[in-house]
Amino acid sequence: MQNWPDRRILDLFDIQLPIIQAPMAGSSTPELAMAVSDAGGLGSLPCALLSLEQMRAALELIGPGAARRLNLNFFSHAPPATDSLRSVNWRAQLSPYYLELGLDPEAVPAAVGRQPFDDAYCRMVEEYRPAVVSFHFGLPSRDLMERVKAAGPKVISSATTVAEARWLEDRGCDAVIAMGFEAGGHRGSFLAADMSRQVGTFALVPQVADAVQVPVIAAGGIADARGIVAAFALGAAAVQIGTAYLFCPEVNLPAVYREALHGAGDEDTMITNVFTGRPARGIANRLMREQGPLSLLAPAFPSAAAAVTPLKAAAEALGRDDFSNLWSGQAARLARRSMPAGQLTRLLAQQSLNKLGSV
Amino acid sequence: MQNWPDRRILDLFDIQLPIIQAPMAGSSTPELAMAVSDAGGLGSLPCALLSLEQMRAALELIGPGAARRLNLNFFSHAPPATDSLRSVNWRAQLSPYYLELGLDPEAVPAAVGRQPFDDAYCRMVEEYRPAVVSFHFGLPSRDLMERVKAAGPKVISSATTVAEARWLEDRGCDAVIAMGFEAGGHRGSFLAADMSRQVGTFALVPQVADAVQVPVIAAGGIADARGIVAAFALGAAAVQIGTAYLFCPEVNLPAVYREALHGAGDEDTMITNVFTGRPARGIANRLMREQGPLSLLAPAFPSAAAAVTPLKAAAEALGRDDFSNLWSGQAARLARRSMPAGQLTRLLAQQSLNKLGSV
Numbered sequence: 001m002q003n004w005p006d007r008r009i010l011d012l013f014d015i016q017l018p019i020i021q022a023p024m025a026g027s028s029t030p031e032l033a034m035a036v037s038d039a040g041g042l043g044s045l046p047c048a049l050l051s052l053e054q055m056r057a058a059l060e061l062i063g064p065g066a067a068r069r070l071n072l073n074f075f076s077h078a079p080p081a082t083d084s085l086r087s088v089n090w091r092a093q094l095s096p097y098y099l100e101l102g103l104d105p106e107a108v109p110a111a112v113g114r115q116p117f118d119d120a121y122c123r124m125v126e127e128y129r130p131a132v133v134s135f136h137f138g139l140p141s142r143d144l145m146e147r148v149k150a151a152g153p154k155v156i157s158s159a160t161t162v163a164e165a166r167w168l169e170d171r172g173c174d175a176v177i178a179m180g181f182e183a184g185g186h187r188g189s190f191l192a193a194d195m196s197r198q199v200g201t202f203a204l205v206p207q208v209a210d211a212v213q214v215p216v217i218a219a220g221g222i223a224d225a226r227g228i229v230a231a232f233a234l235g236a237a238a239v240q241i242g243t244a245y246l247f248c249p250e251v252n253l254p255a256v257y258r259e260a261l262h263g264a265g266d267e268d269t270m271i272t273n274v275f276t277g278r279p280a281r282g283i284a285n286r287l288m289r290e291q292g293p294l295s296l297l298a299p300a301f302p303s304a305a306a307a308v309t310p311l312k313a314a315a316e317a318l319g320r321d322d323f324s325n326l327w328s329g330q331a332a333r334l335a336r337r338s339m340p341a342g343q344l345t346r347l348l349a350q351q352s353l354n355k356l357g358s359v
Numbered sequence: 360m361q362n363w364p365d366r367r368i369l370d371l372f373d374i375q376l377p378i379i380q381a382p383m384a385g386s387s388t389p390e391l392a393m394a395v396s397d398a399g400g401l402g403s404l405p406c407a408l409l410s411l412e413q414m415r416a417a418l419e420l421i422g423p424g425a426a427r428r429l430n431l432n433f434f435s436h437a438p439p440a441t442d443s444l445r446s447v448n449w450r451a452q453l454s455p456y457y458l459e460l461g462l463d464p465e466a467v468p469a470a471v472g473r474q475p476f477d478d479a480y481c482r483m484v485e486e487y488r489p490a491v492v493s494f495h496f497g498l499p500s501r502d503l504m505e506r507v508k509a510a511g512p513k514v515i516s517s518a519t520t521v522a523e524a525r526w527l528e529d530r531g532c533d534a535v536i537a538m539g540f541e542a543g544g545h546r547g548s549f550l551a552a553d554m555s556r557q558v559g560t561f562a563l564v565p566q567v568a569d570a571v572q573v574p575v576i577a578a579g580g581i582a583d584a585r586g587i588v589a590a591f592a593l594g595a596a597a598v599q600i601g602t603a604y605l606f607c608p609e610v611n612l613p614a615v616y617r618e619a620l621h622g623a624g625d626e627d628t629m630i631t632n633v634f635t636g637r638p639a640r641g642i643a644n645r646l647m648r649e650q651g652p653l654s655l656l657a658p659a660f661p662s663a664a665a666a667v668t669p670l671k672a673a674a675e676a677l678g679r680d681d682f683s684n685l686w687s688g689q690a691a692r693l694a695r696r697s698m699p700a701g702q703l704t705r706l707l708a709q710q711s712l713n714k715l716g717s718v
Binding site for chain 2: 161162163180181182192194196197198199200201202203204206207210220221222224226227229230231233234235265266267268269270271284293329330331333334355
């Protein structure tokens with residue numbers, strides 16, 4: 001029996017398999033997270049779209065003991081200043097779609113969720129004490145960061161460049177996720193703003209591994225055992241897998257999203273900001289093609305989402321994915337179809353161990 | 360002693376080490392190619408910028424026997440229709456730079472080199488019979504393709520998507536280069552036009568390996584033994600390495616280019632079309648920032664280069680890289696500095712063999 005060539009993440013998080021289920025706010029479920037943790041990996045519960053009440057309900061469903069084997073994930077963006085003009089312009093830009101779908105362009109909800117990590121979230125962390133807390137878009141304030149670490153969890157966050165990895169290490173992260181260009185969903189970028197300079201997983205992981213002392217978790221384009229073994233070869237001590245878990249029965253995606261994922265090939269995704277105001281990789285669809293993929297008009301994250309959400313709901317009710325954020329990485333094609341998440345986690349680990357030693 | 364886990368490319372090309380030196384037209388030298396082939400890899404001589412006389416001189420310098428151990432590389436683009444209006448507009452767009460450098464905007468040379476593979480080049484292939492002929496930007500006509508194969512060389516070309524890989528296999532390529540987004544120099548794309556859909560090496564290699572029967576050569580972001588082992592893990596049977604060879608003493612780069620390469624970090628390159636009209640990855644500089652990185656005004660390849668070449672020469676004479684095409688992949692930072700190419704090839708192979716079996 002081959003062993004994992006790097007045990008730093010296994011020891012740090014006290015897990016058996018170096019596979020982290022990516023949080024995937026909006027798509028993943030507590031059942032998915034628990035299945036991955038029960039299999040020996042690290043399941044992630046994304047909290048940024050949950051109210052405190054919803055978060056507590058999810059953690060109580062999981063059970064406070066089991067929740068201590070999870071990663072709780074939060075956003076740590078700076079909330080945008082009110083920018084009414086930009087939001088009004090964005091609504092005007094999208095108003096033809098409202099008319100097309102028979103919606104009232106004046107009825108756009110004013111605000112959307114996606115709260116950054118704050119005192120209230122931090123109290124929940126202090127109460128439930130998960131194994132890991134992960135942040136996206138940098139880190140919260142030094143004060144909050146110290147409170148999280150004092151409560152016990154290991155803290156990680158995503159870097160899309162070497163500079164971001166160094167920044168995270170300098171501010172106390174116990175490990176960094178090297179998030180390559182291939183990854184689905186929101187780019188974790190917080191220093192790097194120019195999407196034309198984003199770095200592929202293959203080039204990013206070894207450069208980050210050379211630049212920081214803490215262990216590196218590879219993310220982006222990893223969906224099978226080949227990717228896991230390659231990530232270790234490049235210097236990672238674990239992998240974070242997102243898209244491949246979207247095919248598991250524990251995830252209940254809208255039909256249009258599931259259909260798009262099942263059909264997605266290597267060149268079917270793009271990085272776009274039209275859904276939320278922040279760059280994220282998803283399967284190309286009408287809104288991305290017509291307004292983006294990167295629009296200068298989209299208001300700052302998360303304000304852009306307010307005007308898109310009603311369009312998404314109305315179009316999905318008609319069976320159309322025109323306005324849906326179909327987050328996906330570039331390797332959806334490599335994912336197994338319909339395997340329960342625990343079984344998938346164990347299979348990926350076993351196949352990786354078999355390959356290690358006979359690459 | 361560990362063996363290579365996949366010997367298909369070694370057997371196909373009759374080489375000892377699964378390392379191909381990328382052609383890198385304009386930068387590499389016959390000395391570089393021969394050093395790599397002498398070490399057991401496959402050296403590449405790019406011919407697209409050479410006249411027939413220059414090409415013959417290079418092959419005679421190498422020696423006809425030694426030339427049979429090389430890869431001769433050609434472009435196979437469709438030469439653009441004459442588009443005077445577009446070229447005039449492009450010159451007008453760049454004319455402020457001419458004035459700044461004291462050049463006459465009317466003195467732009469009408470044409471530039473970069474001939475596609477044709478009957479005359481094919482006769483050279485038939486005469487010198489290299490081990491491999493590689494094409495960039497697709498393949499030449501069926502007739503020329505048949506002549507090349509009848510002369511003996513194995514034929515390969517670059518795919519930047521699964522669809523391109525299938526296309527190349529269907530038309531008789533003996534192997535395909537899966538060229539990830541990270542790679543330096545011109546994208547090999549010939550079906551895929553939208554650069555926002557280009558695929559990272561990590562996601563591309565396994566999807567190409569699943570899609571074709573012929574062996575896959577991984578390219579893009581590979582500069583050390585970690586990358587070579589990872590490429591094999593992803594399903595490649597060999598690697599093509601470019602940027603790392605630019606640091607070898609056999610390569611004589613302009614000073615500004617060498618300096619930029621030595622300072623290049625992970626996020627310092629972009630894909631641009633402003634130098635030639637085709638997308639290529641290089642280190643970001645003034646022309647890319649001010650006119651691109653992707654400009655709708657640049658005339659079709661290779662016409663855009665005509666108006667840039669005098670600017671490049673004049674600025675380089677002043678020690679400035681403002682108008683130089685500083686081709687580089689995203690992993691320049693991983694390259695060894697100043698090691699002779701033969702020694703580098705052997706070291707990369709030995710380190711890879713050491714890592715295989717203990718990833």
